[in-house]
């Protein structure tokens with residue numbers, strides 16, 4: 127069975143933490159592809175500041191040079207609140223032959239018990255969890271059926287988040303090298319987040 131990883135997120139904007147997480151999961155779990163999937167409306171946080179189209183465009187720019195990385199717009203096309211369980215049901219119908227891995231940072235691992243339809247999700251896929259600065263991964267605190275569906279991957283700890291990038295930009299600070307150069311160029315060209323070139 128083909129092994130595919132999915133990295134879901136707001137990508138508001140996509141940054142190096144996302145890319146390193148995807149690459150670590152790909153390498154350590156021998157994933158043939160990793161799909162980067164922007165949410166329409168995220169279930170547990172504020173709606174993104176920039177449009178879905180622009181977040182998808184940044185994902186395309188960031189993934190274009192990696193043969194195994196692909197953008198996936200299934201949640202943007204569906205609209206509404208992006209519950210992962212609904213998305214995975216849809217993907218399973220389209221591709222019954224895939225072995226699916228959902229890639230998440232430590233903050234989201236700790237949150238798994240609150241996810242919509244989490245029991246069904248653990249039957250449909252595996253989770254790959256990554257350490258993230260500021261969030262201590264507490265697998266022991268999770269119910270055992272969730273613990274069994276989570277495996278960990280190692281990555282260099284990267285203290286970058288989309289909110290850090292947005293707040294730096296609103297303060298007129300540089301975010302160069304926190305996002306790939308192509309994403310930086312796109313943000314500058316489109317004037318996203320009030321960015322000024324330089």
Ligand SMILES: Nc1ncnc2c1ncn2[C@@H]1O[C@H](COP(=O)(O)OP(=O)(O)OP(=O)(O)O)[C@@H](O)[C@H]1O
Pocket residue numbers: 134135136137138142143144147229230231232233234256257258259284285286287288289290
């Ligand atoms: N620096 C990082 N290290 C490891 N995982 C990360 C990192 N940044 C994001 N992730 C994971 O990537 C997924 C998507 O993240 P998302 O697009 O919401 O970015 P974010 O940086 O967490 O955004 P925000 O700061 O706006 O909350 C989540 O599972 C999140 O835990």
Ligand SMILES: O=C(O)c1ccc[n+]([C@@H]2O[C@H](COP(=O)([O-])O)[C@@H](O)[C@H]2O)c1
Pocket residue numbers: 133134135136137163165168169170171208209210211234237240241242
């Ligand atoms: O389905 C849920 O209940 C659920 C709850 C929290 C997060 N998620 C998904 O996890 C991914 C990362 O979430 P976030 O909030 O860090 O962007 C993204 O694809 C979300 O849709 C899903």
